Amino acid sequence: MSPLEHRLRRWLRLYPIDQREEMLGVLLASAGPGQDRPSPRDAADLVGGAVRVRLRREIRSLGGTVWRDAFAVLGLVTILALFVCLIASLRAIIDFAFVVQSPPAPIWPMWAPWPLVAALSLLSLRRTAIGIAWAAALAQVPWLAIGEMDAFSDRLGQNAYWFVLAITAAAALSVSDGLRRALSLLGWWRVVVLLAGFGAFAYTLSVPTGEIDPWSRDMSPSAWSFHDPRYWLGIAPLALIAVACTRLRTDSGRRWTTMLILSLAPTVYVLGFQIAIDTALAPVVDAIRILGSLAVVAVLTAAAASRLREWRRSTS
Amino acid sequence: MNHRSLQEPTFLILTALAAGPQHGYGIIGDVERISDGRVRLRAGTLYAALDRLTADGLAEIDREDVVEGRLRRYYRLTDTGAARLAAEAERLRSNAETATARLRLAGGSA
Numbered sequence: 001m002s003p004l005e006h007r008l009r010r011w012l013r014l015y016p017i018d019q020r021e022e023m024l025g026v027l028l029a030s031a032g033p034g035q036d037r038p039s040p041r042d043a044a045d046l047v048g049g050a051v052r053v054r055l056r057r058e059i060r061s062l063g064g065t066v067w068r069d070a071f072a073v074l075g076l077v078t079i080l081a082l083f084v085c086l087i088a089s090l091r092a093i094i095d096f097a098f099v100v101q102s103p104p105a106p107i108w109p110m111w112a113p114w115p116l117v118a119a120l121s122l123l124s125l126r127r128t129a130i131g132i133a134w135a136a137a138l139a140q141v142p143w144l145a146i147g148e149m150d151a152f153s154d155r156l157g158q159n160a161y162w163f164v165l166a167i168t169a170a171a172a173l174s175v176s177d178g179l180r181r182a183l184s185l186l187g188w189w190r191v192v193v194l195l196a197g198f199g200a201f202a203y204t205l206s207v208p209t210g211e212i213d214p215w216s217r218d219m220s221p222s223a224w225s226f227h228d229p230r231y232w233l234g235i236a237p238l239a240l241i242a243v244a245c246t247r248l249r250t251d252s253g254r255r256w257t258t259m260l261i262l263s264l265a266p267t268v269y270v271l272g273f274q275i276a277i278d279t280a281l282a283p284v285v286d287a288i289r290i291l292g293s294l295a296v297v298a299v300l301t302a303a304a305a306s307r308l309r310e311w312r313r314s315t316s
Numbered sequence: 317m318n319h320r321s322l323q324e325p326t327f328l329i330l331t332a333l334a335a336g337p338q339h340g341y342g343i344i345g346d347v348e349r350i351s352d353g354r355v356r357l358r359a360g361t362l363y364a365a366l367d368r369l370t371a372d373g374l375a376e377i378d379r380e381d382v383v384e385g386r387l388r389r390y391y392r393l394t395d396t397g398a399a400r401l402a403a404e405a406e407r408l409r410s411n412a413e414t415a416t417a418r419l420r421l422a423g424g425s426a
Contacts, residue, residue: 019363025386026340026359042358049360053367060371 003036004028011038014050016057062299063306068176069185070255071303074296075172076182077245077260078165079118080198085162086111087202110140114169121179130174137166164293168263171300175307185252190244197240238264259299262292322404328355329365330374330393330401337378337392340366366391374400 001009008027012020027038038046061067113136120129140163176182183191245260247253322330325347332338332346344357369375374397378390393401 015363019367021387022340022389023359023363025383025388026344026362028386029341030344030359042360045358045360047360049358049362049364052364056364056368056371 004031004038007037011043011046014047015053019053059302059306062303063310066251067255067303069181069252070259071172071176071300072178072182073185073245073252073256074259074263075121075169075176076179076186077194077241078169078172078263079114079179080194081165081201081264082111082114082162082169083118084198084202086114110136117169117173118179121173122183124178124180126173126178129178130170133166133170133173137163137170140166161293164297165263168293168296168300171297171304175300175303186244190247193240194244197237197244200237200240203237259296262296264292319400319403321407322400324351325355325357325361326365326369327401327404329357329362329369330397330404333375333391333393334398334401337390339381339388339390343391369397373397 005024005028008024009020012023012027015023027042113132117129117133117136120126120132173179186194241260241264246257248257328347328350329343331350332343335346338346340359340362344359344362347355347357366375370377370391373394375391376394378392380390381388
């Protein structure tokens, strides 16, 4: 294999497998004599073409089985996160400061329907579960409005995170085959680890503000955060959730892993920002917090549009 | 049905396929000839366009050969692709005629 072919093969890994061999032939035939690497313009063209092909195929496959499976797992994890809201609100912990995530509004009727949604979905009563999920998610809108009127608190920002999570859960249920499918995809040990992770997360949210080590008072926030016990309590459940959900060997696993990282980005942000606060990474971490949730909502909207198109085609 | 106008590389690829099935390298050469050397397609651009055209049903795979150990895939225009190309050619012809007529008028009145 010539050095040029070796390098081209590496570039062509960016493309779907069915295009690689064919493109290699064209690239080798187009190469000049003695050329041992693609020119910068050719390399840029290969990257641009790969991005277009991958994106287009991804958008086309949003209504397919791979993405339906990914959305099923996304639905399960986001609903479990909403269970945490119910536990937190029942314990009326609003007065305590939170390190890991801003607290959900302590209004239990906002969160109470989610166990019912989960039970209905597990019983394969899909449409009823979806209807109640959307009702529960949209029931948060009045509370968001109240938060907006309260100029002296950051209640809107706090509630917005949980609202987007509820919308994500409802939308994921709507475009997937439900929680029963998610359980079979994850397998029993991952489900157990996932439940342990969210149990620990609920506990973390309920822990009151700890005393900061007096020796570290003059240190930067990125340093003192390590002395706050709640910081470490926050990492442990996220690590368990990550272990349970990360699955990179399957097509749907890679997709649900990406969706979950983006969905839980605000939580990851709170932890990550404390590490990155004094570094150049801080704006990047901050951008992921905002763009993560927006990206998930955009993908779910595109999937719903794709399903709607298929439904119209099948009924016309 | 109203369609968005085709971009020039897409128009030229469909034009190249209108003469008969061609493989990727053949399309690159043909497009360069058709455009008098103005448009030189690179592999990334060509295969992104072919991926879209086949997904949209304007082109399809005709056959596959193996030449000197390399896969060679031939593409052909579908009936939908031919109709789309004809509609686009008609649109461009009509626009060109209008532009030429107006330039003549402007030249005559000057």
